[in-house]
Amino acid sequence: MSENKRPKSVHWADINADKIIREKGEKELYTCASGVTPSGTVHIGNFREIISVELVARALREKGRQVRFIFSWDEYDVFRKVPKNMPDQQLLETYLRKPITIVPDTTGTYENYARANEKVLEDLLPVVGVEPEYIYQAERYRSSAYAQGIRTALEHRQEIRAMLNEHRTHPLPEGWWPVSVFSTFTDKDTTTVLDWDGAWGVTYRCEETGNVETLDLRDTSAVKLPWRVDWPMRWALEGVDFEPAGKDHHSEGGSFDTSKHVVRVFGGEPPVTFQYDFIRIKGRGGKISSSSGEVISLKDVLEIYSPEIIRYLFVSTRPNTEFAISFDLDVLKIYEDYDKCERVYYGMQEISEKKREKERRIYELSQVHGAADEMPYQVALRHLCNMLQSNSGDIDAVISSLPDVSESQIPKLRNRCECAWNWITAFAPEDFRFSLNRPEDVTIVLDDSQKAAFTALAREIEKIDEHTEKSMAEAVYAVAHDHGIEPADLFTTAYQILVGKEKGPRLAGFIMLCGKDKILPILQAVL
RNA sequence: GGGCCGUUAGCUCAGCUGGUAGAGCAGCAGACUCUUAAUCUGCGGGUCGAAGGUUCGAUCCCUUCACGGCUCACCA
Numbered sequence: 001m002s003e004n005k006r007p008k009s010v011h012w013a014d015i016n017a018d019k020i021i022r023e024k025g026e027k028e029l030y031t032c033a034s035g036v037t038p039s040g041t042v043h044i045g046n047f048r049e050i051i052s053v054e055l056v057a058r059a060l061r062e063k064g065r066q067v068r069f070i071f072s073w074d075e076y077d078v079f080r081k082v083p084k085n086m087p088d089q090q091l092l093e094t095y096l097r098k099p100i101t102i103v104p105d106t107t108g109t110y111e112n113y114a115r116a117n118e119k120v121l122e123d124l125l126p127v128v129g130v131e132p133e134y135i136y137q138a139e140r141y142r143s144s145a146y147a148q149g150i151r152t153a154l155e156h157r158q159e160i161r162a163m164l165n166e167h168r169t170h171p172l173p174e175g176w177w178p179v180s181v182f183s184t185f186t187d188k189d190t191t192t193v194l195d196w197d198g199a200w201g202v203t204y205r206c207e208e209t210g211n212v213e214t215l216d217l218r219d220t221s222a223v224k225l226p227w228r229v230d231w232p233m234r235w236a237l238e239g240v241d242f243e244p245a246g247k248d249h250h251s252e253g254g255s256f257d258t259s260k261h262v263v264r265v266f267g268g269e270p271p272v273t274f275q276y277d278f279i280r281i282k283g284r285g286g287k288i289s290s291s292s293g294e295v296i297s298l299k300d301v302l303e304i305y306s307p308e309i310i311r312y313l314f315v316s317t318r319p320n321t322e323f324a325i326s327f328d329l330d331v332l333k334i335y336e337d338y339d340k341c342e343r344v345y346y347g348m349q350e351i352s353e354k355k356r357e358k359e360r361r362i363y364e365l366s367q368v369h370g371a372a373d374e375m376p377y378q379v380a381l382r383h384l385c386n387m388l389q390s391n392s393g394d395i396d397a398v399i400s401s402l403p404d405v406s407e408s409q410i411p412k413l414r415n416r417c418e419c420a421w422n423w424i425t426a427f428a429p430e431d432f433r434f435s436l437n438r439p440e441d442v443t444i445v446l447d448d449s450q451k452a453a454f455t456a457l458a459r460e461i462e463k464i465d466e467h468t469e470k471s472m473a474e475a476v477y478a479v480a481h482d483h484g485i486e487p488a489d490l491f492t493t494a495y496q497i498l499v500g501k502e503k504g505p506r507l508a509g510f511i512m513l514c515g516k517d518k519i520l521p522i523l524q525a526v527l
Numbered sequence: 528g529g530g531c532c533g534u535u536a537g538c539u540c541a542g543c544u545g546g547u548a549g550a551g552c553a554g555c556a557g558a559c560u561c562u563u564a565a566u567c568u569g570c571g572g573g574u575c576g577a578a579g580g581u582u583c584g585a586u587c588c589c590u591u592c593a594c595g596g597c598u599c600a601c602c603a
Contacts, residue, residue, distance in 0.1 A: 009543095010543035010544080011543085012543095015543085015544095037603065039603085074603080077602095077603060078602085078603080080602075080603075167529085167599075167600055168600065168601090169600050169601090170600095170601085226602085226603080227602075227603045228602095228603090230603095231603095246598095247531065247532085247597065247598055247599095248597090248598060248599075249598095249599095250530085250531070250598080250599095251529080251530050251531065251597090251598045251599040251600085252529055252530040252531085252598095252599070252600090253529070253530075253598095253599045253600050254530085254598075254599050254600090255599095255603080257530090257599085275531075275532090277532080277597085278597085320531090320532070321532085321533095322532090322533095322596090322597085329564065332564095333551080333552095337551095358543080382563090385563095386563085428563095429563085429564095431562095431563050431564095432563055433563090434563080470559080473559075473561075474559075476561085477559080477560070477561085480560090481560090486560090487560060487561070488560085488561080488562090491561070491562065492562095495562085501563095502562095503562060503563060504562075504563065505562075505563055505565095506561070506562055506563080506565065506566080507561075507562075508561085510562095510563095
């Protein structure tokens with residue numbers, strides 16, 4: 001797409017990219033940053049931050065700029081609370097106050113607790129087109145990469161203290177130090193800093209053992225900066241040009257607000273930023289926070305939505321707007337909206353010129369690796385759900401029954417089938433679900449007139465190749481009429497025979513969909 | 528107490544850098560005596576929360592107010 005010929009994009013990712021260039025000036029390399037504390041399952045709310053940075057980074061690259069997208073695992077934080085969804089709660093309890101990288105992975109899969117939470121996400125991010133450069137804070141601290149940064153903080157402790165006190169109810173005391181120490185005796189942060197020698201030496205007391213020790217910043221990993229100092233220190237060190245943050249950080253007196261002052265101490269300047277709102281979950285419990293136990297992760301969402309559609313959800317919503325990820329009937333509509341956007345992109349659907357560019361840009365940004373030359377195969381999720389259920393979830397059978405599918409369209413189509421099936425089995429309303437009876441399972445007994453009617457209907461179904469959905473529907477009515485049966489009764493009986501329920505998919509289409517090979521043996525069982 | 532964000536058709540919301548408001552659902556009418564929120568077609572004057580201000584002109588900018596939500600002031 002030749003960028004210049006098109007009207008200026010008004011998409012938020014492009015607007016922010018422009019803003020970065022405007023405020024930071026022309027640079028060889030722009031650094032965009034994101035970060036998450038892996039103190040529990042990384043949930044879909046955390047993902048909003050990550051995808052926001054990805055989209056802005058992509059927009060910058062499309063403007064011909066070099067971009068470094070760094071993702072910080074803030075894994076050197078204290079283990080403060082045991083999330084309810086983790087196994088072996090009692091064992092985990094014993095690790096409270098220690099860095100989350102020393103906490104064991106109670107699922108027994110990875111080196112430690114933090115790593116377990118990280119790995120699950122790292123494996124999934126490429127699927128949705130996010131491939132940042134990971135920075136592991138435990139490793140950074142362990143290698144004393146921040147020794148100079150910590151020393152600088154100590155040298156400017158009074159300035160920093162004043163900046164933080166701006167918004168505090170209870171001011172930090174005169175003797176406050178801008179560091180916290182993990183005891184080398186207990187690994188816990190239950191320590192008190194006693195002194196700093198003006199250079200690299202920090203002396204502390206371990207409150208649990210009473211031991212007093214002096215550490216050298218250049219060869220210890222035990223001394224850490226508190227969040228409100230750590231964050232701006234790293235902005236300066238990495239030269240961060242852009243980093244969004246949640247609304248909790250963005251309030252006045254919040255950590256972004258204080259960090260934009262503290263960063264000056266380290267000789268840096270604050271990044272361009274925006275505030276993003278939280279996301280809610282609909283049709284599945286509601287809460288998203290890790291403490292409630294029920295956590296919705298990217299993995300959970302990927303089971304219901306394709307990668308493109310997950311991106312689409314975030315791309316098409318402005319970051320400062322709260323929105324819900326739905327697991328209820330909205331799923332059908334979301335897929336339809338996406339498909340419409342896709343048709344607009346490929347010029348298959350009329351739309352006002354005004355909206356066209358906007359939709360096109362949303363579609364582009366929603367793609368994991370750029371838009372394909374050929375439009376993906378479209379089949380409405382509702383229809384797919386019926387086809388899958390008629391085939392007992394056999395995805396291959398459904399795909400091969402669809403007309404004109406090209407080889408290259410199959411992977412996405414298969415993914416959509418998997419999502420549809422997951423949705424049907426896990427979240428679809430009861431009315432929506434059915435499974436075809438096996439002939440031997442049909443229990444209903446027909447009276448003579450019903451038998452005559454269904455015998456006639458079976459004859460029509462024999463000739464299924466001559467029917468269209470419409471003519472089949474007419475045939476169904478004709479049969480009802482000829483045998484003096486109310487259509488509504490005929491329908492009910494038909495569903496009882498076919499799916500063992502009073503209701504089902506629209507009958508004529510359903511018969512056409514299943515085909516005579518599936519339908520006739522079932523009918524025969526009651527005739 | 529500070530900050531941020533909302534307040535647009537019955538409902539859910541779109542409306543990008545100002546030019547007298549649009550989608551979906553619901554509703555109404557019609558279509559094939561229909562069913563998985565059934566499908567198709569047609570139908571959208573709502574004081575754009577209130578009051579001022581800037582402007583030739585404001586839903587969109589500024590000020591004040593009301594209501595609602597979130598957030599910070601402890602830690603990350």
